[in-house]
Amino acid sequence: MINVTKTFLPPQVEYQEILKRAWSTGWMTNRGVLVKQLESDLKDVLSVTNIIAMTNGTLPLQIAIKALKLKGEIITTPFSYVATTSSIVWEGCTPVYVDIHPEYLTIDETKIEAAITPNTSAILATHVFGNPCNIDVIQTIADKYGLKVIYDAAHCFGVTYKGKSIFEYGDVSTCSFHATKLFHTGEGGALFCKPEYYNDMFYHHNFGHDGPEAFQGLGINAKMSEPQAAMGLAVLPYIEEIMQTRNSAVELYDELLKYSAVKKLKIRENTIWNNSYYPIIFNSEEELLQVQKSMNLQNIYPRRYFYPSLNCLPYINGDDCKISESISARILCLPLWACMERNTILQISKFLI
């Protein structure tokens, strides 16, 4: 069976070697040596100023909304994974959808101002598939109206924009280290923020604890555990290989699908992309369903990332987003993973040429 992705697994002995350090301390969570080392290694690898490792990539979004004390309406993208919207709703705010750019697939920054009301408190946008939003324009709008900016950068491990880690932009950025993502800890994630927010975010992710007996406000438990960090530390030495082999796989797809009718993602200028996904856009949903069906018959399972458009979720009363709804119905992510075999890519591409 060929799935949309395959989790990169380091040699098991290497994972076990790292776990021995947790055994020797008898310390399984509460920011042990492994979590601290993972944070420090990631700071170096990603060139970021600060990071808080967390237990998944959703809680950092909710913590960001909570800690920045956002209220009322949050302007967001309809084209993302459901966690982008559910975090807003879970925190008692109202998502206001702004349609996406038809080629970059990120929020259309030219339509943001029209959606701002006196109740708007923030913009929460996704660098979807690792493709940066128009960060400069979004920041200018946020400054003009006094809004906070959060980026759901779940797909962005290793992406740089204008020579800087993409996690360095906005008030807060979040990443997911879920097993389906480029870099993973099984379940896991991280929050990156401006230095002035660091302490507050940190307290929020650990029940508000400031030492064993003092509390700095409300918190939740979003701590990463030692076994999770061990997985990250075992995967990290392979990150170059993961990035390079994904890049080769994407180049091969590009070459094979050069004359195909499907459209591909347009990567924003000044970006070093991470080849995190291989989305293709069909001319119609019928074509997509037909290709998906023939692939499934051969045990190939691409995924409809992201469907449905989030403004159409059953618990959302959103306005229409014509472009996002149309793209969502026609976009399919082809199987892609690190060290993917050339033959597998050939086999998959045959359905499209």
Ligand SMILES: *Cc1c(COP(=O)(O)O)cnc(C)c1O
């Ligand atoms: C994967 C993902 C998340 C959630 O991350 P988890 O680690 O699974 O909680 C959030 N946003 C986007 C865009 C994602 O793809």
